[in-house]
Amino acid sequence: MIEEIRQKAKELLAASKVDMVIGYRRSGDGVSTVPAFIDSAQDVDSLVWDQNCVYNLANYLREFPGKKIGVVAKGCDARAIVVLLQENQLERENLFIIGVECGVTDISEKCAACPRTVSAICDILIKEKGRKSGAPGNEKDAYAAVEALEARRAEERLGLWREEFSRCIRCYACRQVCPMCYCPKCVADQTMPAWFSKATSLEGNFAWNVTRAFHLAGRCVDCGECERACPVGIPLRDLNKKLEKEAKELYKYEAGSSVEAKPLFASYDKDDPKDFIK
Amino acid sequence: MSALGTDSMKDDKKMAADGGFEPNIVGFLCNWCSYAGADLAGTSRMQYPPNVKIIRVPCSGRVNPLFILKCLMDGADGVLISGCHIGDCHYSEGNYYARRRFAVLKNFLEYIGIDPRRFQMSWVSAAEGDKWAKVVKEVVEDIRNAGPNTISAEKK
Ligand code: SF4
Ligand code: SF4
Ligand code: FES
Numbered sequence: 001m002i003e004e005i006r007q008k009a010k011e012l013l014a015a016s017k018v019d020m021v022i023g024y025r026r027s028g029d030g031v032s033t034v035p036a037f038i039d040s041a042q043d044v045d046s047l048v049w050d051q052n053c054v055y056n057l058a059n060y061l062r063e064f065p066g067k068k069i070g071v072v073a074k075g076c077d078a079r080a081i082v083v084l085l086q087e088n089q090l091e092r093e094n095l096f097i098i099g100v101e102c103g104v105t106d107i108s109e110k111c112a113a114c115p116r117t118v119s120a121i122c123d124i125l126i127k128e129k130g131r132k133s134g135a136p137g138n139e140k141d142a143y144a145a146v147e148a149l150e151a152r153r154a155e156e157r158l159g160l161w162r163e164e165f166s167r168c169i170r171c172y173a174c175r176q177v178c179p180m181c182y183c184p185k186c187v188a189d190q191t192m193p194a195w196f197s198k199a200t201s202l203e204g205n206f207a208w209n210v211t212r213a214f215h216l217a218g219r220c221v222d223c224g225e226c227e228r229a230c231p232v233g234i235p236l237r238d239l240n241k242k243l244e245k246e247a248k249e250l251y252k253y254e255a256g257s258s259v260e261a262k263p264l265f266a267s268y269d270k271d272d273p274k275d276f277i278k
Numbered sequence: 279m280s281a282l283g284t285d286s287m288k289d290d291k292k293m294a295a296d297g298g299f300e301p302n303i304v305g306f307l308c309n310w311c312s313y314a315g316a317d318l319a320g321t322s323r324m325q326y327p328p329n330v331k332i333i334r335v336p337c338s339g340r341v342n343p344l345f346i347l348k349c350l351m352d353g354a355d356g357v358l359i360s361g362c363h364i365g366d367c368h369y370s371e372g373n374y375y376a377r378r379r380f381a382v383l384k385n386f387l388e389y390i391g392i393d394p395r396r397f398q399m400s401w402v403s404a405a406e407g408d409k410w411a412k413v414v415k416e417v418v419e420d421i422r423n424a425g426p427n428t429i430s431a432e433k434k
Pocket of ligand 1: 056
């Protein structure tokens with residue numbers, strides 16, 4: 001696969017079809033990868049592709065307005081691109097999406113339950129050899145952790161989240177790594193008004209984590225990057241997945257499935273649930 | 279002092295004179311329907327509990343989920359959003375958007391372990407003073423039963 005990725009990148013750069021290709025290269029430790037920003041056809045050989053390609057590269061696309069960018073996109077990266085297009089954050093004609101069929105189900109825990117390993121949107125799809133094309137991902141148990149939590153008593157849930165949130169050090173790595181966390185001024189950084197405490201108090205941490213997750217409702221594509229980035233191991237995907245499940249169950253909405261669809265909270269239906277209102 | 283410059287409700291007396299728990303509830307009422315409805319309840323001299331502190335907003339669609347969180351984190355025992363009935367919103371569709379986002383927020387808060395009784399919504403028109411009084415009675419009772427808010431209270 002990597003040869004095909006390099007070949008395509010070379011072709012695009014040489015023909016000046018793109019100004020830059022964003023992919024992955026090996027990091028200093030010789031094992032993991034970091035994002036690579038390649039702007040010359042000679043450099044394409046530094047591109048790599050393996051199960052260490054964890055970063056969601058959609059996170060970088062907004063940084064090059066007006067430039068033509070080629071981007072290597074796994075299933076989750078592509079879904080994030082769809083969300084960003086829906087929200088008018090990117091110009092489709094400035095993107096060349098090199099979709100990669102992502103059969104490496106051990107990139108991280110989330111991959112084990114990833115429903116779509118093929119890019120939702122792409123200009124070329126690079127297939128994994130030996131994999132039946134279009135073979136579906138593994139969707140079973142996608143909500144097992146959420147359901148297990150739902151089944152517990154309310155006090156237990158509160159106790160559990162209080163404990164998790166109390167460890168948060170407010171580094172905001174979860175925010176920085178998320179392609180959809182692009183607000184020019186995050187509420188967590190606002191001082192007028194300051195919506196919640198900036199100190200690592202339980203109150204501030206609680207508010208921060210609930211706010212982060214909720215602002216991604218209907219937008220999070222479950223790339224899992226926030227959870228991976230969190231230095232204190234807060235199970236952020238268990239928050240994200242609950243919201244994903246709600247969007248699906250209440251509104252049949254799935255983030256990142258259609259560029260044309262209106263975002264979840266920018267639309268409504270006359271038949272939306274109403275029984276919770278007096 | 280909380281960050282918004284208001285005194286934190288955590289410090290408010292939560293106990294009534296007789297020792298029972300008196301919930302402190304924040305109400306976000308849309309200007310055009312529920313606020314007028316509450317006004318009508320008052321001018322009609324209807325009796326209902328005084329626990330809801332009302333904040334007037336232009337429309338239920340104006341209510342940001344952060345408002346709810348802010349109230350709960352600063353110690354309010356409950357939050358009530360009230361707006362025009364579906365079809366009557368003065369901005370046509372504000373309450374549709376509100377309904378959609380707060381259905382999700384309610385379930386999410388419950389998932390985190392926050393008693394769903396602490397966050398409620400109602401549609402009350404300008405003519406429904408009696409409904410407003412009824413809604414407030416119910417909500418106050420609900421939240422009284424849910425007990426004082428200890429969501430973000432530091433462990434003793
Ligand atoms: S919230 Fe986390 S899992 Fe969801 S898109 Fe952002 S980084 Fe990825
Ligand atoms: S990455 Fe983890 S510790 Fe850092 S702000 Fe996010 S939740 Fe808190
Ligand atoms: S104006 Fe009352 S809900 Fe919109």
